[in-house]
Amino acid sequence: MCLAIPGRVEEILTENDLRVGRVNFGGVVKRVCLDYVPEIEVGDYTIVHVGFAISKIDRENAEKTLEEFRAMGVLDEELGSEEEAWARAATTKPSSCPDGSCGGE
Amino acid sequence: MKYLTEFRDGEIARRIAREIHQTATRPWKIMEVCGGQTHSILRNGIDQMLPPGVEMIHGPGCPVCVTPLELIDRALAIAAQPGVIFCSFGDMLRVPGTEGDLFQVKGRGGDVRVVYSPLDAVEIAAKNPERQVVFFGVGFETTAPANAMSVHLAKRRGLRNFSLLVSHVLVPPAIEAILQAPENKVQGFLAAGHVCSVMGYWEYPPLAEKYGIPIVVTGFEPLDLLDGIRRAVKQLEEGRHEVENAYERVVSFEGNRAAQKLLAEVFEVTDRTWRGIGVIPKSGWRLNDAYREFDAEERFHLSGIRTEESPLCHSGAVLRGAIRPAECPAFGKECTPRHPLGATMVSSEGACAAYYNYGRFLSAEQLASAGRGLSGAAHG
Numbered sequence A: 001m002c003l004a005i006p007g008r009v010e011e012i013l014t015e016n017d018l019r020v021g022r023v024n025f026g027g028v029v030k031r032v033c034l035d036y037v038p039e040i041e042v043g044d045y046t047i048v049h050v051g052f053a054i055s056k057i058d059r060e061n062a063e064k065t066l067e068e069f070r071a072m073g074v075l076d077e078e079l080g081s082e083e084e085a086w087a088r089a090a091t092t093k094p095s096s097c098p099d100g101s102c103g104g105e
Numbered sequence B: 001m002k003y004l005t006e007f008r009d010g011e012i013a014r015r016i017a018r019e020i021h022q023t024a025t026r027p028w029k030i031m032e033v034c035g036g037q038t039h040s041i042l043r044n045g046i047d048q049m050l051p052p053g054v055e056m057i058h059g060p061g062c063p064v065c066v067t068p069l070e071l072i073d074r075a076l077a078i079a080a081q082p083g084v085i086f087c088s089f090g091d092m093l094r095v096p097g098t099e100g101d102l103f104q105v106k107g108r109g110g111d112v113r114v115v116y117s118p119l120d121a122v123e124i125a126a127k128n129p130e131r132q133v134v135f136f137g138v139g140f141e142t143t144a145p146a147n148a149m150s151v152h153l154a155k156r157r158g159l160r161n162f163s164l165l166v167s168h169v170l171v172p173p174a175i176e177a178i179l180q181a182p183e184n185k186v187q188g189f190l191a192a193g194h195v196c197s198v199m200g201y202w203e204y205p206p207l208a209e210k211y212g213i214p215i216v217v218t219g220f221e222p223l224d225l226l227d228g229i230r231r232a233v234k235q236l237e238e239g240r241h242e243v244e245n246a247y248e249r250v251v252s253f254e255g256n257r258a259a260q261k262l263l264a265e266v267f268e269v270t271d272r273t274w275r276g277i278g279v280i281p282k283s284g285w286r287l288n289d290a291y292r293e294f295d296a297e298e299r300f301h302l303s304g305i306r307t308e309e310s311p312l313c314h315s316g317a318v319l320r321g322a323i324r325p326a327e328c329p330a331f332g333k334e335c336t337p338r339h340p341l342g343a344t345m346v347s348s349e350g351a352c353a354a355y356y357n358y359g360r361f362l363s364a365e366q367l368a369s370a371g372r373g374l375s376g377a378a379h380g
């Protein structure tokens, strides 16, 4: 839950007075609030946690980290859709662990 | 199970591990505070690459695990109310309260929604002015800026139907509580990288000084963790106790100033109960007076919530690092991820569940006869 995932800013808009970017996480694109990283521009890479960019990072490190997180299997959980979250919860027995990874491996 | 040898950087990993073996002349106990790090350590077999005696102790860094049962019960009670849209991150859906979980509340007709960002919940509030929209805001300092922005925005947009059920916990007071416990065995800390990306690490030098312990700001990837451990062991061997940053590509000393500014505007420090540990003074944030009207606990007056924890569970001792999960008599017997008795088995980031899932099944007796803990007894 405390993981922050790196992505590339593709477009910057203003919504409700907030600076909002479309950020690409290795294929999955999400809307992300950029208010905490005023220095970020289109093409930059940033670390994002629950829809908020919290720090800038260089491209090489961003791509390496993304690859590593993919290998660790944490991307789906962080970036999945609402439907996927419910589907995951549905296949998780009541009282089992939140992300359905229990008993895996 | 994945081992580091499968990683692209297996060679570098082995080199760092070798360096740790050459540096360590004595046993050391190092705690990683963050649940994400616990997960990565076990998943990648990092604990098994360490020299015998250099042990990783798993700290209370899973926000899901330390959220008090009482708060889960409050969430369930609010979510079940007619007219309420209850929004949460996906990983809270299956966290059991005294009776049931959010998934079951939805099954019984409650309007529970999973959102990616707290701002999505604010949007839902704007679109449903006749409904009360509540966001379940748990987490450490990493998540707090997002939750702070959600109430800030709701206030600015005049959304009177949005509120936050908030239980933020803070890392530095937890570290201090662990160090002050009489049975404390932890000699060094890996500080959680993403918490520090928000907060910086200016809060840590006084702790390192006061308790004479090294603190290394560390990331989540296998190489980051090995490097963090290497630096902590080196400091311990050399008798140093400094704050080091092993995650410079993301973390600066000051942290994110803009985020800290809004946090200070929205939240105030409060005492918090940590599930399994108890009350830690000044260890959390709650909404301050200016934002109190957005506090779900103020808006929904709930009474008659009674919570019960299992008497078999030792999750408090696990969270403090006093015992390892497998030393709990219920571990893997009465208590498994399918039937968790305690917080640390509920979340996959919890130490008990992580041990269970990654095959660290040794019983307390086996551990005692192995004599040097799990890191020495390679298994799984």
Ligand code: SF4
Pocket (backbone or CB within 6 Å): B312, B313, B314, B315, B316, B318, B325, B328, B329, B330, B331, B332, B335, B336, B340, B341, B342, B343, B344, B345, B346, B352
């Ligand atoms: S194994 Fe289960 S009962 Fe024992 S401490 Fe962990 S969560 Fe509690």
